[in-house]
Amino acid sequence: MILKTMDGAQALVRCLESEGVEYIFGLSGGAAIPIFDALVTTKTKIKLVLVRHEQGAAHMADGYARATGKPGVVLVTSGPGATNTLTGIMTAHMDSVPMIVLTGQTITSMLGKDAFQEADVFGISMPIVKHSYLVKDANDVPRIVREAFHITNTGRPGPVLIDLPKDITQGPFSGELHAEMDLPGYKIDSSFDQDKVLAIAEALSKSRRPVLLAGHGAIIADASGVVRNLAEKLNAPVTTTLLGKGAFPETHRLSLGMLGMHGTAYANKAMIECDLVMSIGSRFDDRIVGQQSRFCKDAVRIHLDVDNAEIHKMIRVHHWCVGDARLILEELVKHVAKLDTADWIKHLDGYKKKYPLKYKKQGGLKMQHILDELNTMTESRAVVATDVGQHQMWAAQFCKTLKPNDWLTSGGAGTMGFGFPAAIGAQFGRPKETVVAVVGDGGFQMTMSELATACVHKLPIKVIVLNNHYLGMVRQWQELFYEDRKSGVDLEGNPDFAKLADCYPGAKGFTLKRPADVRKILTRAMEYNDGPCVINAECEKTDNVYPMIPAGKALEDMLTEAPKYKMEKPTGST
Amino acid sequence: MTRLKKTLARTLSSLPRLEQAFAGLTGERVILAAAAAETERSRMEHLLLNREDTHTLSVYVANKPGVLARIAQVFARRGYNIDSLVVSSSMDGKFSRMTVTAIGNPEGLDQIIAQVNKLVDVIHCMDHTGENAVVRELALIKIAATTEERTGVLQIAEHFKCKTVDLTENSIILMATGDTEKVDALIKMMGRYKIIELVRTGKVVMARGNEET
Numbered sequence: 201m202i203l204k205t206m207d208g209a210q211a212l213v214r215c216l217e218s219e220g221v222e223y224i225f226g227l228s229g230g231a232a233i234p235i236f237d238a239l240v241t242t243k244t245k246i247k248l249v250l251v252r253h254e255q256g257a258a259h260m261a262d263g264y265a266r267a268t269g270k271p272g273v274v275l276v277t278s279g280p281g282a283t284n285t286l287t288g289i290m291t292a293h294m295d296s297v298p299m300i301v302l303t304g305q306t307i308t309s310m311l312g313k314d315a316f317q318e319a320d321v322f323g324i325s326m327p328i329v330k331h332s333y334l335v336k337d338a339n340d341v342p343r344i345v346r347e348a349f350h351i352t353n354t355g356r357p358g359p360v361l362i363d364l365p366k367d368i369t370q371g372p373f374s375g376e377l378h379a380e381m382d383l384p385g386y387k388i389d390s391s392f393d394q395d396k397v398l399a400i401a402e403a404l405s406k407s408r409r410p411v412l413l414a415g416h417g418a419i420i421a422d423a424s425g426v427v428r429n430l431a432e433k434l435n436a437p438v439t440t441t442l443l444g445k446g447a448f449p450e451t452h453r454l455s456l457g458m459l460g461m462h463g464t465a466y467a468n469k470a471m472i473e474c475d476l477v478m479s480i481g482s483r484f485d486d487r488i489v490g491q492q493s494r495f496c497k498d499a500v501r502i503h504l505d506v507d508n509a510e511i512h513k514m515i516r517v518h519h520w521c522v523g524d525a526r527l528i529l530e531e532l533v534k535h536v537a538k539l540d541t542a543d544w545i546k547h548l549d550g551y552k553k554k555y556p557l558k559y560k561k562q563g564g565l566k567m568q569h570i571l572d573e574l575n576t577m578t579e580s581r582a583v584v585a586t587d588v589g590q591h592q593m594w595a596a597q598f599c600k601t602l603k604p605n606d607w608l609t610s611g612g613a614g615t616m617g618f619g620f621p622a623a624i625g626a627q628f629g630r631p632k633e634t635v636v637a638v639v640g641d642g643g644f645q646m647t648m649s650e651l652a653t654a655c656v657h658k659l660p661i662k663v664i665v666l667n668n669h670y671l672g673m674v675r676q677w678q679e680l681f682y683e684d685r686k687s688g689v690d691l692e693g694n695p696d697f698a699k700l701a702d703c704y705p706g707a708k709g710f711t712l713k714r715p716a717d718v719r720k721i722l723t724r725a726m727e728y729n730d731g732p733c734v735i736n737a738e739c740e741k742t743d744n745v746y747p748m749i750p751a752g753k754a755l756e757d758m759l760t761e762a763p764k765y766k767m768e769k770p771t772g773s774t
Numbered sequence: 775m776t777r778l779k780k781t782l783a784r785t786l787s788s789l790p791r792l793e794q795a796f797a798g799l800t801g802e803r804v805i806l807a808a809a810a811a812e813t814e815r816s817r818m819e820h821l822l823l824n825r826e827d828t829h830t831l832s833v834y835v836a837n838k839p840g841v842l843a844r845i846a847q848v849f850a851r852r853g854y855n856i857d858s859l860v861v862s863s864s865m866d867g868k869f870s871r872m873t874v875t876a877i878g879n880p881e882g883l884d885q886i887i888a889q890v891n892k893l894v895d896v897i898h899c900m901d902h903t904g905e906n907a908v909v910r911e912l913a914l915i916k917i918a919a920t921t922e923e924r925t926g927v928l929q930i931a932e933h934f935k936c937k938t939v940d941l942t943e944n945s946i947i948l949m950a951t952g953d954t955e956k957v958d959a960l961i962k963m964m965g966r967y968k969i970i971e972l973v974r975t976g977k978v979v980m981a982r983g984n985e986e987t
Contacts, residue, residue, distance in 0.1 A: 322840065323840075323843070326840070326843060326844060326847060327847055327851065330894070331894040331895075332840075334839070334840070351894060383894065384836060384868075384869075384897055385835070385836055385893070385894055385895050385896050385897045386894045507892065508888055508891070508892070509885065509888035509889050509891070509892050511888075512884075513885060
């Protein structure tokens with residue numbers, strides 16, 4: 201259908217509609233005005249969520265995408281509007297999250313001439329996007345949008361940026377709204393090497409101490425069901441990465457919980473003692489591998505990944521198969537039988553008894569206590585978004601995840617300020633479910649301006665600020681490795697977060713100070729559904745997260761409690 | 775001291791030939807020996823990790839703005855220097871052919887090739903190093919040559935099958951084609967004269983016979 205009166209921006213909105221977009225998270229500005237105008241003139245059903253800072257928009261789109269599996273859409277203006285989204289784009293890129301970022305741009309004839317609010321966003325964003333476009337002709341819009349949505353959520357997902365000069369969005373559109381894709385270099389096929397699957401089945405059949413390691417890829421590929429079938433058929437334990445939480449129910453008898461730097465002691469001990477490890481959609485990140493040369497060095501190592509560039513990148517493996525995790529596992533499960541793992545499971549159960557995740561309910565208010573209670577009250581069924589730091593690791597340990605897309609956290613990027621806006625995005629995507637943002641006092645202050653956004657839309661998000669008046673994870677490192685010299689970690693000047701919430705129309709603040717009140721306050725927060733609520737939980741200031749594997753050390757060097765000797769400075773990346 | 779002894783033990787197990795040399799050492803000498811062994815170990819590790827070869831890659835890409843930047847970024851991010859680069863449109867104008875020469879260790883380059891192949895605009899990227907392929911480059915060399923010197927220059931030029939593409943009273947421009955070694959040898963021979971300017975195209979490569987480039 202050709203509408204003679206249509207402009208580039210209106211065509212763009214029509215294309216977004218046909219891709220099934222429900223929400224756009226954005227903030228306007230000069231170069232984006234035609235697009236915002238088209239949201240009105242087209243009478244589209246797409247709902248605009250006006251944010252207070254563009255970083256918030258990107259994290260909301262990210263949270264929406266992680267919670268629903270559908271791409272999140274960001275719309276911002278040129279220059280500072282676009283550069284403010286970069287942290288959010290990088291966060292999505294590191295964690296393979298589908299996202300479309302639409303940025304306004306100066307008019308084509310002014311490109312490269314330092315026009316007002318001009319930034320070379322196409323260039324700046326290049327290393328942190330899966331792909332990007334600079335639109336030069338309004339009639340290319342339908343093809344580009346179609347390609348962008350195809351690229352962002354197929355294969356290994358990632359953000360795609362479309363830079364839209366104002367003369368393009370404002371100029372006439374005379375093309376067809378339906379366009380064919382032209383991507384000769386981007387082929388998604390569902391095939392995989394059958395022989396490799398048989399070789400993996402053969403290797404599995406010889407194993408007596410196997411561990412399945414499920415990562416984010418297992419969730420993205422919708423493979424959690426077949427991961428469970430495989431684990432149960434083999435009778436093999438499953439551990440997950442931080443982003444893999446939800447790929448396998450953490451309450452299952454075969455679950456070892458999360459592994460890695462702050463993973464469970466039994467998951468890490470299983471990695472040390474296993475004779476076979478099979479990664480399903482994890483990239484052997486440095487947080488789980490520790491010292492590369494010693495990681496599972498005597499075990500048979502197997503890697504399933506949709507991204508060929510991940511094979512042998514961190515860890516050299518004996519067997520691998522590139523392709524869709526669900527399709528590969530559905531084939532693999534046909535070729536395996538129950539393994540003789542009774543002793544191995546029993547042995548690991550012993551570790552579960554010996555090294556449980558624990559904390560003291562007496563004394564000061566513990567973050568773990570609040571998270572444990574939250575987990576019990578919600579029966580592990582809430583959507584939990586976190587920020588980054590100590591509270592994130594405790595949430596990963598104590599908030600059990602039962603199914604995919606219920607656990608939203610910035611893993612690869614470790615972006616503070618992610619949790620709250622991601623929870624907003626998730627609540628838009630899943631309006632009927634309980635969404636909890638577990639944040640620290642440091643990270644929350646980076647994006648808490650989005651309280652206004654949550655209030656406008658009356659989103660009943662429960663924000664739990666685990667407040668220790670410190671940048672706690674850095675303080676922990678300074679205590680352990682830098683002779684407790686505190687440098688730049690004391691967050692004096694924090695506001696009263698409960699009072700702050702009360703300032704926003706429709707939001708409610710709660711204060712939690714005593715361990716005895718945890719259940720009472722959480723219950724009241726759960727019952728408040730007229731808008732967001734913020735629990736300011738004044739927690740013990742100097743608690744540390746254990747288990748811990750110092751960065752760059754091997755899994756064998758795991759600390760399960762505070763060390764009694766002086767620690768060397770870690771040699772690993774961070 | 776315990777830590778150093780541990781270091782020594784680790785080093786000794788990885789370098790059996792040093793074992794004898796350090797047998798029976800005690801006290802301060804252990805420290806010295808451990809330090810020496812550690813230095814040797816890290817030197818060998820360094821050599822192994824930094825083994826560098828020249829690789830010739832052929833990249834077939836969509837002819838679109840930004841493609842070159844995306845590819846160059848993959849190299850730059852890992853600290854690889856692109857030694858030579860030739861880009862031109864292919865038979866089908868929708869695509870371009872790039873020939874990239876880079877120096878680096880093979881493992882790192884395997885990663886780079888995998889990551890270049892992952893780019894949406896890249897049709898394929900292949901390493902032709904050590905393969906049965908024709909590799910050529912072209913060089914233009916401007917040499918200061920008086921009438922007396924000219925005969926000498928032309929003699930060498932003839933030996934290397936160069937063409938004279940410009941000739942003036944005081945200068946001569948030669949065009950040479952061949953593999954890199956041949957061009958290098960020519961330039962070395964011309965070193966006795968004054969080379970005013972030198973332009974090399976960089977390598978282009980094509981697989982022989984039925985193989986795809």
